[in-house]
Amino acid sequence: MYNRQSQIEVSAKFADLLENLGELTLxxxxxxxxxxxxxPGSVQVSLVDDGEISRVHAQFMDNPDPTDVITFPYGDxxxxxxxxxxxxxxxxxxxxxxxxxxxxxxxxGLLHLAGYDDSSEVARGEMEELQEALVSELLEGx
Numbered sequence: 415m416y417n418r419q420s421q422i423e424v425s426a427k428f429a430d431l432l433e434n435l436g437e438l439t440l441x442x443x444x445x446x447x448x449x450x451x452x453x454p455g456s457v458q459v460s461l462v463d464d465g466e467i468s469r470v471h472a473q474f475m476d477n478p479d480p481t482d483v484i485t486f487p488y489g490d491x492x493x494x495x496x497x498x499x500x501x502x503x504x505x506x507x508x509x510x511x512x513x514x515x516x517x518x519x520x521x522x523g524l525l526h527l528a529g530y531d532d533s534s535e536v537a538r539g540e541m542e543e544l545q546e547a548l549v550s551e552l553l554e555g556x
Contacts, residue, residue, distance in 0.1 A: 419463035422498040428513065432459065435517055435552050439524050442548060451528035455490035459520065467497040483519035485526040494523035514553060521548050 415429045415436075436459060443451050462470075464480035472478040474486075482500045486493040501515040508515075522545055532538040 416458070416460040418460050419466065419498055421463045422502055422512075424461055424498065429461075431513075432516060432520060436520055436524060438552055439521055439548055440528075442551070443524070443528050447528075451530070454487070454492045454524075454527040457492045457494060457524065457527060459494045459496065459523070461498050461516075462495050464497055464499040467495055467500070470495060482515075483523050485523040487527055492523075492527040494520065494527070496520065496523070514549065517553060518545065518549050521545050521552070 415433045417424050417429060436457065440453060440457075444453055467484060468478055468480045470484055471481050474484070480497055480500055482497055482504065484495045486495075496516060496519045498516070501519060502512055504510070505512045505515045522541075525541055525545060525548075526532075530537070530541045530544070532541045
């Protein structure tokens with residue numbers, strides 16, 4: 415987990431928690447959905463600001479607007495960029511917590527790396543349902 419932004423304070427404890435939640439997510443996917451998914455070998459997760467995610471979004475997806483999460487598969491490995499500023503805005507908008515938003519983006523990115531797709535309405539619905547179930551399970555008791 416890399417914190418490559420300075421806009422929003424993210425504690426080392428929270429970064430460690432995210433790393434643990436990522437490992438738990440991959441473990442759940444492997445245990446319950448292995449026949450369906452391909453597990454990434456390693457994943458690099460970076461917390462970035464809106465400026466950085468906008469640059470990446472423009473460069474690779476021809477859209478200069480900030481977004482919440484961008485995932486890059488590299489063969490057996492992957493990279494996930496998460497915008498903390500977008501997470502903070504979305505948390506306020508959806509009356510959620512910052513921690514939940516970041517976790518949601520992490521799970522979303524991991525699902526993409528595991529082979530889930532959200533390019534069609536049916537696939538998006540399936541992915542969102544699984545994503546919500548995983549986030550709820552991961553944050554149970556938080």
